[in-house]
Amino acid sequence: MSDKVVLVIYGRGGHQEQMRRLLNQLKKASPEMKFVSIADVPDTLGAVKHLECPEPRDKFSRWGTPLKVPYSALITLIQCIRLSFKHEISGIVSTGPGMAVLPSILFRLLSKQVIYIESWSRFYSGSLTGRFMYYIANVFYVQNKSMLAIFPKAKYSGRL
Template identity: 60%
Template sequence: MPKDCQPKLLLIYGKGGHKEQMKRLLSKMQEQHAFKFISMADVVDEFNAIEHLQCPEPRDKFHLWKAPWQLAHISAVTLIQTIKLLKRHNITGIVSTGPGMAVVPSLIFRLLGKKVVYIESWSRFYTASATGIFMYRIANQFYVQNTTMLDKYPKATYSGRL
C-alpha cells in the first residue's frame, strides 16, 4: 500500500476522562487549524479520524498476576500497529491524554525524531500517574492541568484545565 504523504497527527487517548479531555483538546485545536488525524484508543472512534486503531489498555488494574503478560502482549501489538501506521501515513507527531498505550508509540516517535506531546490527566493533583512518569522522560512537551503537579514534574508546563 503506498504511503499517504499528507501530514497527520496521531491522537492517543483512553476511555472515560482521557477521552473527554481529548474531545475538548481536539475541539480547541480544530478551531485554530485544519488538520487530519489518526486515533488510537481503547474505545470506538467518535472523533471521525481518517483511521482508528482500537488498542486495549496495557495493564489490568484488577488482576495483578495477569499484568506482566498482558503488558508484554499489548506492547507488542502496539509496536506492530505503530510501525504499520508509519508505513501508511506521514505522521508528524503524537498528542496524548493517556493512558499507558501511549508509551510505546511515543518512544518510537521520539527515536525517529518526531514530536511527542503529553497532557497529564486533570484528575491528578498530588501524585504522578504511571504513564505520566514514563511520558515525562519521553515527551518533547509535557503539560499538567493542575499547578500542584509542577512539584512532581518541574519541567512541565501548566496549561490549565481542558
C-alpha cells in the same frame, strides 16, 4: 503516503474525554488538521484512520496485568508502524494511557514531536505513565498547578 497527520493515543473514560476536548480546540484553531488514532475504545472523535488495541491492563485482576501490558504494548507498537507506512505522522499527542509509552519512544527516535498531557485528575502525584513520559516527551503538560512541584519542567496548561 497521504498528507501529514498527528497520531493521538488515548484510553477509555477520562483519557478519551480529555482527547475529545483537546481535538475540538485544535480543530477550531486549525480546521484542516487531520489525525489518526489508537485507543482501546471505538473511534468517536473523527479520525482519518482509527486502530483499536486491547485494554492495556486488567483492572479487576492483579495477576492478569503483568501479562496483558507487554502484549498490549507490542500490539500498539505494531499498529504505530502500520500507520507510519500509510500516513506521514508529524507527531504524537497522548492524554495518558500507558499504551503511549513505546510509540512515544519510537517517534522520538524518528525525530518526531511527542506531546504528553498528564491527567486532569492528578493533583499530588504523577501517574506511572506520566513519570515515564516526563523524560520521553518533547513537551509535557500538566492541568493542575500543584503538579508543577512534581514535574518542574512541565508546562501548566489549565484544564481541558
